[in-house]
Amino acid sequence: MTITNREQFLADIAGRLGRSPSTEKPERIWQYNPQASVLKGQSQNELVHVLIEQCTNIHTTAFTCTIAELPNAFQETVEIFGGGTGIYSKDARFEELGLTSLLMNNPMMHEWAYEKENINVKIAEQANIGVVISDITLAESGTIVVQTSKDIGRSLSYLPSNSIAIIPKSTIVPRMTQAAQQLRANTDTASSIHFITGPSNSADIEMKLVVGVHGPMRMAYLIVEDM
Numbered sequence: 001m002t003i004t005n006r007e008q009f010l011a012d013i014a015g016r017l018g019r020s021p022s023t024e025k026p027e028r029i030w031q032y033n034p035q036a037s038v039l040k041g042q043s044q045n046e047l048v049h050v051l052i053e054q055c056t057n058i059h060t061t062a063f064t065c066t067i068a069e070l071p072n073a074f075q076e077t078v079e080i081f082g083g084g085t086g087i088y089s090k091d092a093r094f095e096e097l098g099l100t101s102l103l104m105n106n107p108m109m110h111e112w113a114y115e116k117e118n119i120n121v122k123i124a125e126q127a128n129i130g131v132v133i134s135d136i137t138l139a140e141s142g143t144i145v146v147q148t149s150k151d152i153g154r155s156l157s158y159l160p161s162n163s164i165a166i167i168p169k170s171t172i173v174p175r176m177t178q179a180a181q182q183l184r185a186n187t188d189t190a191s192s193i194h195f196i197t198g199p200s201n202s203a204d205i206e207m208k209l210v211v212g213v214h215g216p217m218r219m220a221y222l223i224v225e226d227m
Contacts, residue, residue: 039140039174047139047172048223054142055221058198062221070224071102074164077220081162084128087112087120090151093133097166097224103131114150121155130160130216134167136182140175143197144221145183147190157196163216165196167223 007021014021039050048064055062065073078086086109094100103109109131110123124130132152134144144165148154157163173179183189200215 035175035177038177042139042174044169044172047174048169048225050139051137051142051167051172051221051223054140055198058142059201060142060198060219060221062223064223064225066226067098067224070097070166070222071099073222074099074102074166077164077222078129081129081164081218081220084108085123085126086110086129086131087124087127087156087160088131089133089153089156090114091133093168097133099166112151112153112156114153120153121159124153124155124159127160129162129164130156130158131164131166132156134165134171136179137167137172138175138179138195139172141197142221143176143195145179146194146196148192148194149190154192154194157194158200158215161217163196163199163219165219165221167221169223169225172223 011021039047042050052062052064061077063073063077086106088094088103088109088111090112094103103111110127112120114120132144132146135147136145137143138145144167146152146154146157173182183193199217199219202210202214
């Protein structure tokens with residue numbers, strides 16, 4: 001989108017207000033900043049504990065493991081969810097996590113391939129399990145942040161019946177405040193960012209909570225401690 005006559009428009013407004021147009025970004029000094037004090041000073045281990053506790057409130061199963069233990073933990077989680085067809089993001093971090101061979105050698109697991117276009121969505125729609133890696137994880141709310149791209153489609157988190165999110169310990173931050181700061185500072189931030197808090201649920205009808213309404217019915221977080 002092209003913006004035309006912006007400078008003249010702002011100059012006209014400033015003139016009517018009896019002042020010169022400002023070209024500098026105003027500095028905002030807040031008297032109170034409570035959002036920065038929540039979980040302030042918590043160690044990474046303490047944030048893991050907060051995250052696991054919150055998972056009990058959002059109907060999500062959480063496991064902690066080392067990179068060496070991750071393949072077994074992942075396979076066990078797949079079996080708990082009933083196995084079957086799965087789809088995972090095309091993410092270089094799977095190699096660092098030691099999961100590439102496990103995923104690629106499983107004929108039921110499909111890697112998201114942008115060149116296949118709508119075929120990815122059809123696979124995700126029929127898949128029992130979707131697998132993603134969290135970019136940022138909010139301990140306070142138990143929320144994972146997934147930035148989509150051509151290799152990480154949004155359908156991965158929404159269409160499969162069950163979802164597995166791998167959470168590198170280093171991605172865990174106290175809350176939305178720190179997540180927003182990271183996203184703002186990142187020059188490579190995606191145009192589509194998803195904040196996912198456990199399996200889908202709704203309490204729209206008579207305020208009765210129903211889990212698994214319009215997305216994954218179950219979700220598991222695998223927190224990798226030594227990353």
